[in-house]
Amino acid sequence: MNILTVAKKAGVSIATVSRTFNFPEKVSPATRELIQQIARDLGYHPNASARTLRTQRSRVLGVVLPTLINPVFAECLQGIAQAAALNGYSIMPFTSNYQDDEEERIVQNLQACGVDGIILVVSDPASSKALDHLHSVQLPYVLAYNSHTEHPCISVAGTQALASVVQHLAALGHQRIAMVCGQRSASDRAQQRYAGFLNGMESAGLQPWPLIEVPFIKAAVEQISGALESDNRPTALICSNDLLAIRAIRAAHLSGLRVPEDLSVTGFDGIQIGEDLTPTLSTVVQPNQEIGQRSVALLVDAIAHGTMPDASASITLPHTFRDGESCAHAAP
Amino acid sequence: MNILTVAKKAGVSIATVSRTFNFPEKVSPATRELIQQIARDLGYHPNASARTLRTQRSRVLGVVLPTLINPVFAECLQGIAQAAALNGYSIMPFTSNYQDDEEERIVQNLQACGVDGIILVVSDPASSKALDHLHSVQLPYVLAYNSHTEHPCISVAGTQALASVVQHLAALGHQRIAMVCGQRSASDRAQQRYAGFLNGMESAGLQPWPLIEVPFIKAAVEQISGALESDNRPTALICSNDLLAIRAIRAAHLSGLRVPEDLSVTGFDGIQIGEDLTPTLSTVVQPNQEIGQRSVALLVDAIAHGTMPDASASITLPHTFRDGESCAHAAP
DNA sequence: CTGTTAGCGCCTTCAT
DNA sequence: ATGAAGGCGCTAACAG
Numbered sequence: 001m002n003i004l005t006v007a008k009k010a011g012v013s014i015a016t017v018s019r020t021f022n023f024p025e026k027v028s029p030a031t032r033e034l035i036q037q038i039a040r041d042l043g044y045h046p047n048a049s050a051r052t053l054r055t056q057r058s059r060v061l062g063v064v065l066p067t068l069i070n071p072v073f074a075e076c077l078q079g080i081a082q083a084a085a086l087n088g089y090s091i092m093p094f095t096s097n098y099q100d101d102e103e104e105r106i107v108q109n110l111q112a113c114g115v116d117g118i119i120l121v122v123s124d125p126a127s128s129k130a131l132d133h134l135h136s137v138q139l140p141y142v143l144a145y146n147s148h149t150e151h152p153c154i155s156v157a158g159t160q161a162l163a164s165v166v167q168h169l170a171a172l173g174h175q176r177i178a179m180v181c182g183q184r185s186a187s188d189r190a191q192q193r194y195a196g197f198l199n200g201m202e203s204a205g206l207q208p209w210p211l212i213e214v215p216f217i218k219a220a221v222e223q224i225s226g227a228l229e230s231d232n233r234p235t236a237l238i239c240s241n242d243l244l245a246i247r248a249i250r251a252a253h254l255s256g257l258r259v260p261e262d263l264s265v266t267g268f269d270g271i272q273i274g275e276d277l278t279p280t281l282s283t284v285v286q287p288n289q290e291i292g293q294r295s296v297a298l299l300v301d302a303i304a305h306g307t308m309p310d311a312s313a314s315i316t317l318p319h320t321f322r323d324g325e326s327c328a329h330a331a332p
Numbered sequence: 333m334n335i336l337t338v339a340k341k342a343g344v345s346i347a348t349v350s351r352t353f354n355f356p357e358k359v360s361p362a363t364r365e366l367i368q369q370i371a372r373d374l375g376y377h378p379n380a381s382a383r384t385l386r387t388q389r390s391r392v393l394g395v396v397l398p399t400l401i402n403p404v405f406a407e408c409l410q411g412i413a414q415a416a417a418l419n420g421y422s423i424m425p426f427t428s429n430y431q432d433d434e435e436e437r438i439v440q441n442l443q444a445c446g447v448d449g450i451i452l453v454v455s456d457p458a459s460s461k462a463l464d465h466l467h468s469v470q471l472p473y474v475l476a477y478n479s480h481t482e483h484p485c486i487s488v489a490g491t492q493a494l495a496s497v498v499q500h501l502a503a504l505g506h507q508r509i510a511m512v513c514g515q516r517s518a519s520d521r522a523q524q525r526y527a528g529f530l531n532g533m534e535s536a537g538l539q540p541w542p543l544i545e546v547p548f549i550k551a552a553v554e555q556i557s558g559a560l561e562s563d564n565r566p567t568a569l570i571c572s573n574d575l576l577a578i579r580a581i582r583a584a585h586l587s588g589l590r591v592p593e594d595l596s597v598t599g600f601d602g603i604q605i606g607e608d609l610t611p612t613l614s615t616v617v618q619p620n621q622e623i624g625q626r627s628v629a630l631l632v633d634a635i636a637h638g639t640m641p642d643a644s645a646s647i648t649l650p651h652t653f654r655d656g657e658s659c660a661h662a663a664p
Numbered sequence: 665c666t667g668t669t670a671g672c673g674c675c676t677t678c679a680t
Numbered sequence: 681a682t683g684a685a686g687g688c689g690c691t692a693a694c695a696g
Contacts, residue, residue: 003690014689016665018692019691026665028665031666047689048445048588049384049446052690053382054672071401081427082425092424093425095410095413131683173682181692204675243605247608335673346683347683358682381673382673382675383673387674
């Protein structure tokens with residue numbers, strides 16, 4: 001089932017068939033409709049590979065995410081998928097499991113697949129080999145969630161967001177506030193949020209608690225419990241993401257503390273499920289689907305112009321603080 | 333950067349370069365290594381579209397899932413992605429938002445993209461236009477989560493699983509047990525699970541409560557609360573999926589009931605986050621990533637043989653019941 | 665408005 | 681073990 005079959009059946013040349021699919025207005029209405037009818041009858045669709053080979057454009061976007069197990073990225077991918085479809089693009093997603101050598105491997109693979117551009121979340125833009133590679137081959141890309149002055153990024157202001165969380169907790173009377181994060185050193189997001197924590201604590205005139213770092217997510221509950229069992233424990237835990245916040249709530253429970261009566265907990269990401277938990281999660285809400293959609297928009301626009309998206313086109317989307325049941329006034 | 337450039341630089345014909353990539357053993361070790369070295373230096377990779385055009389095989393698998401917001405499908409996609417990569421395939425995922433006309437549209441689009449096969453989750457295999465289309469064009473496919481005797485499926489025994497949940501609750505002394513589900517009529521999974529509920533109740537000699545059907549997920553909490561506020565309320569709620577169970581727990585909370593002391597709640601799916609909630613979710617655990625992996629395996633195998641996966645190759649994977657904190661003995 | 669034609673980059677049979 | 685050549689299906693000049 002190819003263009004020639006359709007052309008013969010319609011008694012026209014293959015060029016005319018091609019035109020009806022690519023520039024319908026350049027074909028007389030009569031023949032156009034005839035060809036469309038025949039194509040429909042035969043179930044003909046232009047062959048994507050042949051098109052790509054000829055035009056050098058695949059209309060496919062590569063996507064590199066750390067994982068799909070964390071709903072924040074699944075939600076983002078949903079946004080990417082929708083926006084891509086709306087723009088006539090398909091997507092090819094891969095997960096890097098937060099490993100930068102995987103990020104690079106996937107990017108190379110994606111390039112070999114002939115994608116027109118890539119949307120990625122990297123561990124750290126400043127040291128990413130994947131981004132170096134993209135530059136060296138001049139393949140358009142947009143970073144999601146990361147933020148870096150030299151790269152086009154769609155993100156939220158993590159530092160400010162976290163400072164405002166500290167302020168919120170301080171206003172509730174909390175003084176002993178600790179931050180919980182994954183591998184801070186491995187992620188620019190965690191770094192920025194931690195900086196915001198320090199800023200916020202300083203502004204509030206509070207002494208920052210030692211950072212509770214949880215390198216292995218499996219042991220998160222245990223480690224957080226440990227930190228809660230000292231006699232002079234924090235009264236509030238600011239977690240660098242929602243998944244950690246959920247585990248912090250569990251850790252509190254296992255340590256015999258009630259949330260929020262004995263301990264306030266906040267997250268970061270705004271995953272949808274957080275609204276349905278008991279207690280509902282207090283968290284910094286990022287527009288996850290929109291981050292995906294905007295990334296697509298920026299990338300598609302650049303591709304249409306035959307250029308690389310520029311760092312100056314980066315967008316910082318607004319975040320909000322969702323004031324859930326997991327935080328409350330400090331006990332007197 | 334094409335095969336000719338490499339061939340010239342190596343002083344061989346393009347055929348030899350092609351062979352080194354496709355049948356390395358058919359090239360003398362010396363020239364093979366020379367060519368590989370040159371290819372590496374030049375950053376050459378065979379052009380995927382040209383390959384596809386020539387061989388008529390894209391090494392891409394289409395994926396159709398209802399949504400990525402429900403972690404059960406995100407986890408499955410993660411499994412699909414891994415297994416596909418391991419087999420040298422890429423994937424192209426789309427979401428149908430549980431709408432069967434979308435399922436069909438996506439499948440047609442996927443076919444036009446030239447995918448070698450499709451993994452899909454449909455609302456109801458018995459009435460799916462998408463499956464009809466796949467048959468009519470003889471495009472290999474595997475159903476995930478669905479189960480139907482005439483289609484190749486990777487799933488778990490939902491009916492049995494649910495019957496055993498009833499048995500478990502009955503053994504805990506529950507007598508007033510109700511089931512909560514989404515749009516039962518729209519999904520074969522919900523139908524099967526409901527059948528299991530009825531079977532289980534009958535075996536236990538209990539009167540099944542009227543089904544609590546929640547057509548719009550947004551209103552789930554409200555509707556479930558309503559069902560809990562009658563004076564002769566159920567003491568246990570069996571939810572047809574984990575997301576509903578989470579909302580049921582919230583509904584209980586809002587109705588002033590404690591889980592599990594006043595109300596037991598169970599889910600279905602085994603999403604990973606359920607283990608970290610407080611209370612931990614009692615649920616039927618499906619091997620979500622494995623469902624994805626097995627789907628890929630079955631599909632890739634059929635593609636390799638140039639055939640359609642056969643319905644007789646369907647696999648029913650084992651499920652387990654995770655006995656979490658959300659259910660307990662019935663109050664005396 | 666329509667037709668003819670030259671590749672896009674690669675794989676693969678057939679020779680050598 | 682290697683080379684020559686045809687063609688996969690399509691788009692985009694160019695010509696009419």
